Each structure stands twice: as C-alpha cells, then as structure tokens.
Amino acid sequence: MTAAYSIYFFITLLKIPFIPATLLAMLLSMALGMLIERLAYRRLRAASRLSALITAIAVSLFLQTGYATLFSPDPRAFPVTAASFPVFHLGEVSLSSWTLITIAVAIAVMILLQLFVTRHKAGKAMLVVSEDVKGAYLMGIKVNSIISMTFAIGSALAAIAAALFIVSYPQITPYMGAMPGIKAFIAAVLGGIGLIPGAMLGGFLLGLIETMTRAYIPSSLSQLSEGVVFIVLILVLLLKPAGLLGKSEREKV
Amino acid sequence: MTKSKIVSYSINLAAALAVYLVFHFLFSSRIVSRTLIDLFTLCCVFATAAVSLNLSTGLLGELNLGHAGFMSVGAYTAALITLAAGRSGNVGILLLSLLAGGLTATLSALVIGIPVLRLRGDYLAITTLAFGEIVKVLMRSMKITGGGQPLTGIALDTTYTIGYWVLIITLIAIYTLIRSRHGRAIISIREDDIAAEACGVSVTKYKLFAFAFSAFFAGIAGGLYAHYAGVLEPSFFDYNQSVNFMVMVVFGGIGSLTGSVLSAFFLTLLPEFLRGIDAYRTLIYSVILILLMHYRPSGLLGQRELSQRGIARIFRRERLDAQPISGVGGGRAIERENIPASGSAERKADSALRDRTGASSGTPEEPLERRMKGRR
Amino acid sequence: MIGQNGAGKTTIFNLLTHVYRPNSGSVILEGEELRGSRPHKAVAQGLSRTFQNIRLFRNMSVLDNIKVGYLQQGKYSIMEGILRFPSYWREEKAIDEKAKDLLRVFDMESYADYYAGNLPYGQQRQLEICRALATNPRVLLLDEPAAGMNPSETEGLMHRINTLREEFSIAVLLIEHDMKLVMGICDKIVVLNYGCVIAEGSPEEIRNNEDVINAYLGSEA
Known part of the structure; x- marks a missing residue:
C-alpha cells in the first residue's frame, strides 16, 4: 500500500x-x-x-x-x-x-x-x-x-x-493491502513456510484457483469464490501438514 | 470442601453480587445515560468472548485467529431461533437460544478441530484464520442468514443483567476447569505437549476439548451480541474482530482470566473516551499496542488473577513482586512470558528468552529464584 | 542400555512408549503384548519415561508438574471438576498428599511451590523422575538421568534409583554413558551399536567383552 x-x-x-x-x-x-x-x-x-x-x-x-x-x-x-x-x-x-x-x-x-x-x-x-x-x-x-x-x-x-x-x-x-496481505500469508503457508519455490507455487496456485472459481461458479454462489482460497488451504494442510513443498519435520524426542 | 474454601468461595460470590448491585443501582437510577449502560453490556459480551479465547490461546497455547467465527455461528443460531419463536422480551427463549448458539459453535469447533488440531504453530494459526473467513463467507451466502444482507429485527433482549451474569458464569466455569486435574492437563499441553503425552495426557482429546469448550462460550457471547445489536452482519465477525479479541487477551495477560475481563472493558471503552480525537483514535490505539508489546508483553496481570490474596497484599502494602500471586503456575519469577509451546519456533524463542535472561536448563546450580505460592 | 550416540537407544525408548510405531516386531511386557498408537497409552500400560533433554512444565509449580503425572489415576470427570463435586475435593486432597509424599522421598519437599523452570539443574532432573513415578509405572525408562551431574549428585542418583527398585518395586531401564553409575547399579546390561544388540549380560561380562570394548568402552573401562 x-x-x-x-x-x-x-x-x-x-x-x-x-x-x-x-x-x-x-x-x-x-x-x-x-x-x-x-x-x-x-x-x-x-x-x-x-x-x-x-x-x-x-x-x-x-x-x-x-x-x-x-x-x-x-x-x-x-x-x-x-x-x-x-x-x-x-x-x-x-x-x-x-x-x-x-x-x-x-x-x-x-x-x-x-x-x-x-x-x-x-x-x-x-x-x-x-x-x-x-x-x-x-x-x-x-x-x-x-x-x-x-x-x-x-x-x-x-x-x-x-x-x-x-x-x-x-x-x-489506504486499506488496499489488507486482503492481499492475508492471501500472501496463505500462499506462503500453502507452499510451505520458509520455502521460496513454495511461496511461488502457492501464490500461482491461489491466483489460479481464485480466478477460475470466480469465472466458472454460477453467480448465485459468487460469494463462495471468496472463501475458496481458504477451503483450499485447509484441504492442502490436511493432506500435507507442512505445505505443498514442505517437509514435515518430526521433532526429535 | 474445607471451611476456608467455603469462606473463600462465598467472598468471591458476594463480591460478584456486590459489583452487580452497584451497577444495578447506578443504571436503574437514571444517573447514568443509556449509552453508558449499553456500553457496559457490550463490555460484558466482549469480555465473555475474550475469556473464552484465553482458554484456547492462553491456557491451551494454540494461536486461534478465527474466534470471531465461533461467535458468528453462535450469533446467527441464537438470532434465528428467537426470530422463529417470534416473541421478544422472553428471557427463557433468549437463554435457550444462547445455549443453542453455544452448542452449534461447539459443533463447528469439533468439525474443524478434529482434522486440524494436529497441525502445529503457524499452520494451525492460519487454518483458524481460514476457518473464520469461511464462516463469514458461508453466512453471507446462505439465504437463511440473510444472503449477504444484514439480518435484522432481532429482539434487543440482552440486558446488562444477563450480560454480567453470563460473564460471571463463564469466568467461574473456566476458572474451575483450570484448577482441576483436567485443567492441569490442558496447561501441560501448552508447556510441553510431548512431555504431557509422556505423562499420560491424551493431547488430542484435551486439545479438542479445550478448543470446543472455548468455542461454546464464544458462541454464547455471539448470541448475546446478536440480541444486543439487533442486527447481524457477517462482516462484523471477521479477521479484524478475531484480532481485537486476541489483543484483549494479550493485553490482559495470557492465562489470566480476570485480566481478560479488565482489558476487554478497557479496550472497549477506550475508543469511546478517544471519541473527541476521532480521526486519531485508531492511530493512538495502534501506538499503544506497540508500546504495550515492547514494555509489558506479559500484559496487565501477567499470568495472575485478581484474587483475594492479591487484594489483601495490596492492603498490606507488600511489594507485589516479592510474593507473586498465583494463577495456575502463576506469579512472576523472572520476566517470564507465557509462550504457547506448540511448534518448534516457539521453543526456539523460549530458549532464546531463557538464555537471554540467564536461566537455562543447561546451567547447573542456578541460584533459586523467588518463591511462588500456589493457590488451589 | 549403553552404546555410542546414535546407536538407537532413545529410539528404543520411543518404540517402547509408542512414539514410533515398529515396522516389525512387538513389545512384550510381563507376557502381554503392548499395542498402542499414542504415547499416553504406554503410560496406561505401565511404561513411563524421562527425556534426554529435560522436558518439564516450566511455568507450572513443581507440585503441579507431579500432579499431571497422576492424571490417569484420577477419576472425577470434567463436569464434576467444574461443579466441584465431593469427588473433586476428595481426589485433589489425595493427589496433593501423594505428590508431597513423592517429593519427600526425593528430599524436594521445600521446592513444592517453585516454578519448575527455576529449579537448579540437578533438581530438574529429579523432578522429571518424580513426575514419571507419579504415573505408577511397572517399568521406568530413564534417558541419561545423570547427564550434566557432578560425581556427588551421581552418587545420590544411584541411591535414589536403588530406592526406587526396592520401595516401589519398579523395573528401571536406563540409558547412560556414566559407566560408574551403570556398573554400580545395573543387574543386566545391553549394548547397542548401529541399531543392533552386540552384547547382553552382567556388568562383569560386559566389562570384559571384546566387542564392547572395541565399539564403545575403550580399554580403560
């Protein structure tokens, strides 16, 4: 901003x-x-x-x-x-x-x-x-x-x-950065926090998913396109808890 | 129950009643304006939300950025029930709707918690954020909740009496939970979940429980809000609102329930007092926050509670530092911050802090720090 | 259990306490096979452990740390706790006394109200053992309990572990590098190297075992 x-x-x-x-x-x-x-x-x-x-x-x-x-x-x-x-x-x-x-x-x-x-x-x-x-x-x-x-x-x-x-x-x-900021964080987590290729992947994926959803979802459900990004995040983290490219490190006991 | 416990409990109850009566007389005597009465009610509602958040973030130690989502679920459930029932001014129906709101919020906490609570640190925080936003989107898109339009016509049934006593009940419930074996289990998870598991604590079960219990009261707070405002908009319960509650919890002291109440009142009233300098309100607020984080990160009461023992000490003019009051594990030895223990980043910060302040597990024969009186 | 660092000793502890799931093989205690997916189940089955890097609940009092160990033995439900039923008062009193008794055995009574994080190092190690004992185990797994202790503290630890065995009738499985401690109190020693058992036997046998000397002890043992 x-x-x-x-x-x-x-x-x-x-x-x-x-x-x-x-x-x-x-x-x-x-x-x-x-x-x-x-x-x-x-x-x-x-x-x-x-x-x-x-x-x-x-x-x-x-x-x-x-x-x-x-x-x-x-x-x-x-x-x-x-x-x-x-x-x-x-x-x-x-x-x-x-x-x-x-x-x-x-x-x-x-x-x-x-x-x-x-x-x-x-x-x-x-x-x-x-x-x-x-x-x-x-x-x-x-x-x-x-x-x-x-x-x-x-x-x-x-x-x-x-x-x-x-x-x-x-x-x-003045408030234009708020939502992109949150989405940036989500993209970074999606790809795997701390990994630059992960952030890139996350960013592109999020952008694609959001645009596709907005384009193809019927207008009656258009509100949902805003939530899609978040749903994707949760689903990805459930399958890959450390993000798409992240390696889940078990803490050594 | 020992006699001293009965006495102690009675004093607490009497104090709660006394405070209520003071406000009751003030409010019903028309000295105080309607606005202030409403403000007090709102403070009670927000304090309930803050106290419930303190359970999941402060005591369990999981960063929860979607607390407003639970409130939203509770708010809409309660509102829809009273709207369907049609009559206003009926306390029984209101209480029922609040209960229903709490239960649906608990349900949603379980739905999101079961898959998600095994994530750690940052990842869990962001999923709670995502959850809050998803709830917002859902409420905006469902026809039953207004479909993008605000839900209006909700009976304005939340009185300061109801708000106050719901807050007291919430405080009592969470306080007694924490000072029981189950509460100890929950806090041990915050401290070190691997060690907790090794002591026989079922981390999954207790995390889920604390999360759901916290959501229950958040749902009730939401229901209260719905009947306070009369109008519900999905965008009210967004990420910013979750952050507001988080700030209240941190400001009051992570792990300090009474601290959350005090800070909720303070932070809700603050914008009103700054109303004169309207334009600069948020600026001043943000600066206050930054200063607070720098100079008093443990918040108003740290881990301590407003307790009889503490007040007695004030009257005896003892240095509060010398005899730290309890919370669970309460008191303040060194400037020990309460640090959510999940996620390795937290552990690193924890060990960095300990190293910086000179207390470290690797140093043998550390001089003993202050005594702490535990309060059971 | 002794052996080089990285030989797999802590890994075995983790396997025993269900932190890791074995690819093959099973854990058998007193004739019954232990099966479980979560570490807290191991506690229910009678196995309790301490950690190589001390893991205490630093912001809880010493007494509270031990009380967490009594969790599985408690009976009152969450609701009974919140509503302060008589069962709550009864059990809390009992737990309080048991915890204090345990502290007394270790001469740590005076520390009861201290923050666990503020204890001196030696006491922290002892507290961890105390907490593990609170879970009423059949077998106590101690992971390098003498690490960082000076000789007199180690001596005290040896006495304590003996007391444990006799007064509490507990089997103790020890991972240690301090040979004085190991040779002093162990009935049986298992030597690990690169994930395999290379020797088993009494302290005498192990001390003179060539493989063990080459792999681990060195000739000055």
Whole structure:
C-alpha cells in the first residue's frame, strides 16, 4: 500500500515515468521496512510469536490509518492501467501484454531471490539466522544487518508486487493491502513456510484457483469464490501438514 | 470442601453480587445515560468472548485467529431461533437460544478441530484464520442468514443483567476447569505437549476439548451480541474482530482470566473516551499496542488473577513482586512470558528468552529464584 | 542400555512408549503384548519415561508438574471438576498428599511451590523422575538421568534409583554413558551399536567383552 501510494505520487506529482517511479518506490519501501524493523520488531526478537504478531498487526493498522488520515481514505485511480499496454490477439483469445509482463516479472524475481538465498553469502546467512540465531552470532554473522537486509528485500519485493497489482487493479486506497496481505500469508503457508519455490507455487496456485472459481461458479454462489482460497488451504494442510513443498519435520524426542 | 474454601468461595460470590448491585443501582437510577449502560453490556459480551479465547490461546497455547467465527455461528443460531419463536422480551427463549448458539459453535469447533488440531504453530494459526473467513463467507451466502444482507429485527433482549451474569458464569466455569486435574492437563499441553503425552495426557482429546469448550462460550457471547445489536452482519465477525479479541487477551495477560475481563472493558471503552480525537483514535490505539508489546508483553496481570490474596497484599502494602500471586503456575519469577509451546519456533524463542535472561536448563546450580505460592 | 550416540537407544525408548510405531516386531511386557498408537497409552500400560533433554512444565509449580503425572489415576470427570463435586475435593486432597509424599522421598519437599523452570539443574532432573513415578509405572525408562551431574549428585542418583527398585518395586531401564553409575547399579546390561544388540549380560561380562570394548568402552573401562 505504501509503495502504491509512492508510485502514484511519483507519477502524478513529480511526473516521473512508471518504471523509474517503481524503482524509487522500491528504495522508499526498503527504507521504511528497515525503519519499522529497527523501531518495532528488533526488541521483540526473543519474545513470543504472539507478541510479534500483535505488533505487526499494530504496525499495519498504524500505516493504514496514518495514510488514511494524511492522504484521505478516498480511492484514487491509478493512471497507468493494463489498457496502456498493447494487446495480442491469438485467434479468438485476446491477451494483454501486461499479463505476460506480470508473470515474467514475478518468475524472474522469484528465481533471483532463490539464487540469492542459495548461492550468495548474505542470502545463506539469512537462512542460518532463521535456523539458529545464537549459532549465527557465534559464527560471526552480523545478525542485525542480516535481519535488516531481509526486511529491506521483503519490502522491495512488496513494492514490485504493488506496481504489478495497481496496474491490473488501478484503484488505490489506504486499506488496499489488507486482503492481499492475508492471501500472501496463505500462499506462503500453502507452499510451505520458509520455502521460496513454495511461496511461488502457492501464490500461482491461489491466483489460479481464485480466478477460475470466480469465472466458472454460477453467480448465485459468487460469494463462495471468496472463501475458496481458504477451503483450499485447509484441504492442502490436511493432506500435507507442512505445505505443498514442505517437509514435515518430526521433532526429535 | 474445607471451611476456608467455603469462606473463600462465598467472598468471591458476594463480591460478584456486590459489583452487580452497584451497577444495578447506578443504571436503574437514571444517573447514568443509556449509552453508558449499553456500553457496559457490550463490555460484558466482549469480555465473555475474550475469556473464552484465553482458554484456547492462553491456557491451551494454540494461536486461534478465527474466534470471531465461533461467535458468528453462535450469533446467527441464537438470532434465528428467537426470530422463529417470534416473541421478544422472553428471557427463557433468549437463554435457550444462547445455549443453542453455544452448542452449534461447539459443533463447528469439533468439525474443524478434529482434522486440524494436529497441525502445529503457524499452520494451525492460519487454518483458524481460514476457518473464520469461511464462516463469514458461508453466512453471507446462505439465504437463511440473510444472503449477504444484514439480518435484522432481532429482539434487543440482552440486558446488562444477563450480560454480567453470563460473564460471571463463564469466568467461574473456566476458572474451575483450570484448577482441576483436567485443567492441569490442558496447561501441560501448552508447556510441553510431548512431555504431557509422556505423562499420560491424551493431547488430542484435551486439545479438542479445550478448543470446543472455548468455542461454546464464544458462541454464547455471539448470541448475546446478536440480541444486543439487533442486527447481524457477517462482516462484523471477521479477521479484524478475531484480532481485537486476541489483543484483549494479550493485553490482559495470557492465562489470566480476570485480566481478560479488565482489558476487554478497557479496550472497549477506550475508543469511546478517544471519541473527541476521532480521526486519531485508531492511530493512538495502534501506538499503544506497540508500546504495550515492547514494555509489558506479559500484559496487565501477567499470568495472575485478581484474587483475594492479591487484594489483601495490596492492603498490606507488600511489594507485589516479592510474593507473586498465583494463577495456575502463576506469579512472576523472572520476566517470564507465557509462550504457547506448540511448534518448534516457539521453543526456539523460549530458549532464546531463557538464555537471554540467564536461566537455562543447561546451567547447573542456578541460584533459586523467588518463591511462588500456589493457590488451589 | 549403553552404546555410542546414535546407536538407537532413545529410539528404543520411543518404540517402547509408542512414539514410533515398529515396522516389525512387538513389545512384550510381563507376557502381554503392548499395542498402542499414542504415547499416553504406554503410560496406561505401565511404561513411563524421562527425556534426554529435560522436558518439564516450566511455568507450572513443581507440585503441579507431579500432579499431571497422576492424571490417569484420577477419576472425577470434567463436569464434576467444574461443579466441584465431593469427588473433586476428595481426589485433589489425595493427589496433593501423594505428590508431597513423592517429593519427600526425593528430599524436594521445600521446592513444592517453585516454578519448575527455576529449579537448579540437578533438581530438574529429579523432578522429571518424580513426575514419571507419579504415573505408577511397572517399568521406568530413564534417558541419561545423570547427564550434566557432578560425581556427588551421581552418587545420590544411584541411591535414589536403588530406592526406587526396592520401595516401589519398579523395573528401571536406563540409558547412560556414566559407566560408574551403570556398573554400580545395573543387574543386566545391553549394548547397542548401529541399531543392533552386540552384547547382553552382567556388568562383569560386559566389562570384559571384546566387542564392547572395541565399539564403545575403550580399554580403560
């Protein structure tokens, strides 16, 4: 949401074109993410899951109402839409090039991230920190920097996602991030928490399922399409408790 | 029952009655505005919901992000029953509908719980979230519940009397449960479910029970709400509402039932007091939350309960820290947070906390920390 | 049971207590075959265990920890508990006394109201044994009970385990690396290596068994 607003203002007020605006928004997001981590989450590293969850919810509430107060809660129309991109016609099917761009960007980003996490030293350090913070300290890993970096990367990716999102759904409101946020979490869990290919798989699956349901379900039951995502999640977790790609680790007794 | 127990119980009951009578006189004497009376009733309803959530999240230790879903089930069941019965102002029918609401909520808890409670940590949390949303969608799509339109015309039968006493009954029921062998079993699951199983606790059975019991009272709270508001909308019982209740539980202290009551009242009344600065209400609320999590993560009462012993101590002006009051395993030795024990991430956080505060199972000859008086 | 780390000793405990289900073979106790799918059933069948990494209910009092062990012996139902029937008062009083008696055997009476998580290490290990005893087992499975103890504590543990056997008539199955303890109190020793039993016998026999010396003990045993 914050990235969406940033891009919006860069384009409309500063007349910066779309792609540079997105890059600038990424930088802003990274800064915001690192700031939030420093202020709100760092102290809670040793705290319980629940405390961190509530803090995160409070932060998102703060951002949403903050933006609503500052920039008015009225929806704004985003000037760049999918229509601005050329449309291909393959026989009877018309395909917007924006759709292709979205998919391509998503896949590229995921591949880059996976390579980063498995090949690059900092990426591997990130995995280590998530496994065992104390051990990471003992190995000389600068844990604070790595965690800040993680938030920076996450926020930058969120900015990219925002850019992709608002072109397809060109309406910006302060609360636009809530539902996508929940669905993102569901997608991550669906694919297996902690696995990047899992998140990618989960995201694509969820998107497909939701769109298909909405397309093919009779309008009398249209409400149900909203619930489909959640039903799928529960069914998948029942069959594969650690997510689609997750390996369920039995705790060694 | 020993004589001292009878005395102790009588004092508690008398206190509950006294509090009620105070409010009763205030409310019936027209000093207090209708709005405040309604607010009090709403606080009671939400406190019931918070206390029931404390059972599944605080005492059992399972993160439940779909509590509002149980309320929703109870609310619609109760509303539909009184709507069908047609008459308003009949306490008997109201109570029956509340019971029915509680039972359907319990049923739904069993339906979702049996397959799902074997999941751990994050995964369980997200399925409870999913459950809440599914309930919302179902209520929106079924014709009997209004089919997307709000369900109106529900008799406004929830009085402050009914709200208060339902809350008291809920408190008593969960409190006595926890201080019994079954309650010990439930808490042991939170502490270490593998060890609990090794001691003979049937983890599956007790998890399911705690979950269902918690849902029962949530359903009743939902029914109460339905007859408070007169109108039911599926979107009221959504993820945000579940989070609200979660915040109430954490704010009051995980594992502290009276803490949940206090915080429910406080957090329901807070927006009203902030009404002057309407625009900034939610902003201030979110900042308060963040500060709370940073500086007092164990909440208002930690694991302790508002008890006779605690109040007596206040009068004797002893430092509360020196003699921690009980809850089950209550009291506060080091800044020990109550950490839901399921899922390995929690265990890591737990051990990280213990290491940070210097208490660790690997260190021999740890100097003994404070004494704790258990209260049975 | 002795053997290298990774030989399968804890795995056997897990098999005995239904944490793992065997692919083949069966568990037979006093002539009857034990079958069960959940660990809590093992407790009902008379097997109780402690853990290699201490697993106490840290935020519960020492007394409460032990009372959890008495769960299966209690009779009052959930409703009777909530409504505070006479059975509740009767049983709670009995459990309270039994738990305190158990603590007395281990000289831990004064710790009754402490947080389990605040006990010194040695006492935590003892509490785990206490809790396991509360379940009234026929066989007590102790997983490295002397780990991290100094020699005098180990000595105390040896006496305690002997007391257990005599006063409570319990069989004790021990996993240990501390040879003084093992040779001192064990009637029979089983040696595991890479998942197989390589020797069984009295302490004397094991001490002089060549395979065992090569695989595990070293020549200084």
